[in-house]
Amino acid sequence: MTERVLLEAKGLEIRFGGVVAAQDINIQIHEGHNLAIIGPNGAGKTTFLNICTGYLKPHKGKVFFDGKDVTRLQPRHLVRRGVARAFQIPQLFTEHSVLENLLIAGAAQSRRWSPFRPLHQIPERKAMLHLLDMVKCSHIADRPVSELPEGQRKLVDIAIALALKPKLLFMDEPTSGVASSEKFEVLDIIAEALTEAKVTSVFVEHDMGIVDRFADEVAVWNRGEVLFRGPPDDVLNHPDVIRDVIGEEV
Ligand SMILES: Nc1ncnc2c1ncn2[C@@H]1O[C@H](COP(=O)(O)OP(=O)(O)O)[C@@H](O)[C@H]1O
Ligand SMILES: [Mg+2]
Numbered sequence: 001m002t003e004r005v006l007l008e009a010k011g012l013e014i015r016f017g018g019v020v021a022a023q024d025i026n027i028q029i030h031e032g033h034n035l036a037i038i039g040p041n042g043a044g045k046t047t048f049l050n051i052c053t054g055y056l057k058p059h060k061g062k063v064f065f066d067g068k069d070v071t072r073l074q075p076r077h078l079v080r081r082g083v084a085r086a087f088q089i090p091q092l093f094t095e096h097s098v099l100e101n102l103l104i105a106g107a108a109q110s111r112r113w114s115p116f117r118p119l120h121q122i123p124e125r126k127a128m129l130h131l132l133d134m135v136k137c138s139h140i141a142d143r144p145v146s147e148l149p150e151g152q153r154k155l156v157d158i159a160i161a162l163a164l165k166p167k168l169l170f171m172d173e174p175t176s177g178v179a180s181s182e183k184f185e186v187l188d189i190i191a192e193a194l195t196e197a198k199v200t201s202v203f204v205e206h207d208m209g210i211v212d213r214f215a216d217e218v219a220v221w222n223r224g225e226v227l228f229r230g231p232p233d234d235v236l237n238h239p240d241v242i243r244d245v246i247g248e249e250v
Contacts, residue, residue, distance in 0.1 A: 004031040005067075006168050006200055007083070012051055012061035014224075021047040022058060023224040029168065034191070035202045036211040036232070038245055039221030045204045048221070049170045052202075053085045054078040065168070079109075084166035086157050086174060094146040098137060098156050101145060102128035105160040124163075131159040134193040150177040151186045158190050162197050169194065171203040175210055183207060187214055208236060208246055220245060 005028045012025035021044040029035055037045050050056040052063055054075040062071045065081055073081070092101050106124035132138045135155040145153060154174055161169055174190060175183040191214050194201050205211050211218060211232060218235040220228040222244060228235050235241055 005029070006031045006065065007052060008064045009048070009052065010062050010064070012048070012058045012063070014047060014051065014056065014058045014060075020044075020224045022051065022061075025061065025224070025226055027219060027226055027229070029200065029202060030217075031167075031200050032198075033200060033217055034194070034215050035217045035219060036215035037202065037204045037219050037221055038206070038208070038211060038235075038241075039227075040245060043221040044224040045221050046172055047224075049085065049172055049202070049204065053083055053170055079164050079166070082165070082167035084161045084164045084169050086154075086161045086169065086171040092145045092153060092156060092160075095144060097142050097144055098132065098148070099128065099141040101156060102131060102159060102163060105163045109164050128159075128163060131162050132156075134162070134196055135159045136189050149179075149182075151179065151182045154178060154186055155189060158193060162193065162199070166199055168200045168202070171201060173204050173206065175205065175207060183210060184213070212236060 007029040009025050009027050012022045014022045025048060037048070039045055047056065051058050054070070054073050054077065057072060062069055064070065065078070065083055070078055070081065070083070075085070093104065096104070103122055103125060106128045107122045129138065129141070132141055135158055137152060137155050137159065140148065140152060145156065148156070175187060178186050187210055215232050218230065218232050219226055220235060220241055228238060228241060236246065
């Protein structure tokens, strides 16, 4: 496993009124890893994802991707450089079918989308079918998204993110809203797809079972700061983390 730094945050700071949502955040994300971010509600986890994906501009500090300063780039420009994002609530066109959602994303990515071209004739169709296969959703390609359970929506959302051909994927609570009995299965499929696509991932997660199983590194957020960072065994067994974070989740 290489230790190349894919993304680096340096001295990030952002305030919302009196709330400090990021306070001197310094972190490196290494290629090929799956980094879990844990921490209590309001710790600034989503804020960090928003800054790294271009949805928020920090008041201080910088974000470097592939060694280049990307702090001021808009989300769509970051996507073109290889930074994608999956949302806590998937942003899908629910009245369209699963495959149509993929085709729209694929066409938008290649900038070939045109209202005059039938969706199903776009050249990306084969690649999109392969992505659906990677997230084990080929059998529901023609179902409208509105009919799907949350777990499958998450998988379709991941396939759409992969259609953007990212190097780095941020996922905000990928198992939120998914039935407990299905969480592991959904994350197993996501993890396998990310490995196949050679995508580095950063995911926010509240379920420590999921963190333990899928992360090879864990970072603990609290009050806009990174408290700890290390291998899951060390971080999840640290008394301060058990007291301040895991205790709250249980
Ligand atoms: N756009 C915003 N405007 C005002 N306050 C915000 C905004 N985004 C986040 N916050 C505040 O910043 C803090 C961190 O929020 P967030 O990053 O969503 O935390 P987490 O994802 O760890 O639960 C919270 O106190 C939240 O209310
Ligand atoms: Mg959040």
